[in-house]
Amino acid sequence: MSVETLPSTADGRPQALPNPMYDPAPGIVRPDRPGPVPDPEVFCGWAGETVAALDPTTEADPVGVLANLLSASSTIIGSGPFLWIGNDRHPALIWALTIGGTSVGRKGAATNTARRLLKAAVPDFIASNTRSGLSSGEGLIDMVRDGNGDKDPGVTDKRLWVIESEYGITMARGRREGSSLSGILRQAWNGEDLGVMNRDALHATAPHIAVIGHISPRELRAKMQDAEMAGGTYNRFLPVFVHRTLLDPGGRGAPDELIDNLASAWKTVLTDARRVGEVQLTPEAAQFWDDEVYFALCGNESDDGPLAEFTARAAPYAKRAAMVYALLDHTDRIGEDHLRAAWALVRYARASAAHVLGAMANGTGDPDLDKLAAAVKAAGDGGLTGDEVYRLFKRRNAAYRSDLTARLCELPGFAAVQVPGDGRHKTVYLFAPPG
Numbered sequence: 188m189s190v191e192t193l194p195s196t197a198d199g200r201p202q203a204l205p206n207p208m209y210d211p212a213p214g215i216v217r218p219d220r221p222g223p224v225p226d227p228e229v230f231c232g233w234a235g236e237t238v239a240a241l242d243p244t245t246e247a248d249p250v251g252v253l254a255n256l257l258s259a260s261s262t263i264i265g266s267g268p269f270l271w272i273g274n275d276r277h278p279a280l281i282w283a284l285t286i287g288g289t290s291v292g293r294k295g296a297a298t299n300t301a302r303r304l305l306k307a308a309v310p311d312f313i314a315s316n317t318r319s320g321l322s323s324g325e326g327l328i329d330m331v332r333d334g335n336g337d338k339d340p341g342v343t344d345k346r347l348w349v350i351e352s353e354y355g356i357t358m359a360r361g362r363r364e365g366s367s368l369s370g371i372l373r374q375a376w377n378g379e380d381l382g383v384m385n386r387d388a389l390h391a392t393a394p395h396i397a398v399i400g401h402i403s404p405r406e407l408r409a410k411m412q413d414a415e416m417a418g419g420t421y422n423r424f425l426p427v428f429v430h431r432t433l434l435d436p437g438g439r440g441a442p443d444e445l446i447d448n449l450a451s452a453w454k455t456v457l458t459d460a461r462r463v464g465e466v467q468l469t470p471e472a473a474q475f476w477d478d479e480v481y482f483a484l485c486g487n488e489s490d491d492g493p494l495a496e497f498t499a500r501a502a503p504y505a506k507r508a509a510m511v512y513a514l515l516d517h518t519d520r521i522g523e524d525h526l527r528a529a530w531a532l533v534r535y536a537r538a539s540a541a542h543v544l545g546a547m548a549n550g551t552g553d554p555d556l557d558k559l560a561a562a563v564k565a566a567g568d569g570g571l572t573g574d575e576v577y578r579l580f581k582r583r584n585a586a587y588r589s590d591l592t593a594r595l596c597e598l599p600g601f602a603a604v605q606v607p608g609d610g611r612h613k614t615v616y617l618f619a620p621p622g
Contacts, residue, residue, distance in 0.1 A: 223538035231528030251297030307450035324371030354400030428539035570615035
């Protein structure tokens with residue numbers, strides 16, 4: 188794959204043309220935001236550069252814009268690109284549930300920011316392949332149905348991006364007795380053929396469907412039931428907490444010049460990505476997966492409850508998201524930077540679920556941070572030494588352990604103190620319950 192008509196970065200990625208009004212911000216993660224804070228690594232590559240360029244033009248949360256771009260582009264790219272996870276063939280599909288307050292979440296603004304850009308890049312797709320109003324499994328199949336001879340030619344383009352601005356209504360519809368919606372959604376996430384056993388015998392072969400949903404934290408908590416989560420519908424979504432991060436009384440939006448420049452690059456990237464087949468990890472990314480991601484994901488396998496159910500598909504999502512990051516960077520090889528970005532996004536999704544579901548008392552949303560906090564509490568009055576932290580996370584590098592202990596000390600009740608040692612002071616990590 189190559190880019191011949193666009194300016195490129197040193198590593199070959201497409202680069203937006205400079206805009207005199209809105210230069211990409213060097214850092215778009217605001218640490219004073221409420222709720223969890225995404226690691227800046229999520230804003231990787233071309234996707235991240237696009238979010239940075241658009242950030243000054245919208246009140247939407249940058250991570251919300253990112254989630255919409257990843258979800259929409261995964262649909263536009265189509266069913267060609269895939270990767271193997273064990274013996275499962277995974278398509279490039281990202282489903283996201285943006286969760287934010289009714290007046291401050293700016294969930295719709297995030298979707299509209301992404302949609303405006305993609306409408307300029309691929310207008311036919313946005314006009315013909317974007318839908319809303321999920322009501323039944325049969326209705327979803329009908330949108331991508333196979334033909335039935337001369338009676339019904341069916342749908343040729345099986346790509347579909349579903350935008351549900353009131354996902355709470357969709358959840359209620361899925362709970363109706365006899366509804367096939369939840370089961371069909373699970374099949375669609377897997378990229379399986381869709382069908383229902385009824386008189387009309389609806390079928391859809393090789394569909395490629397992604398869903399982006401909007402919901403408020405209160406509504407999510409009110410409508411969610413354990414039985415639904417155990418069924419596996421909602422762990423198909425990456426939960427993404429969003430909050431307004433900019434006050435823009437004028438509401439100017441992005442200038443046309445910026446949209447046109449970005450859209451030109453996106454059109455080329457998406458067109459070329461549709462030609463890709465199997466996507467694989469580079470040796471460096473594979474090593475990072477083995478050393479860092481896999482063991483962290485497996486660390487909480489014994490957990491149960493709402494948070495664990497909601498984030499049960501973190502492992503495949505880490506690789507799916509990494510695949511989309513790579514495709515948007517004009518390559519069919521997942522680099523370490525793509526996998527780091529996807530891993531950061533999955534961690535943020537887990538933290539979002541913990542924050543929204545009120546599970547912070549049982550976990551921070553970060554498996555390693557939870558493990559360290561539990562070890563410090565178990566150490567009692569003597570605390571946990573730096574050597575013991577090293578033994579707990581010896582697979583991690585020093586920078587990672589340093590960041591982990593720093594974040595621990597930001598949690599209520601935790602502190603690092605210097606105590607006399609053999610010839611020099613040593614650091615001990617302590618916990619004292621607040622209050």
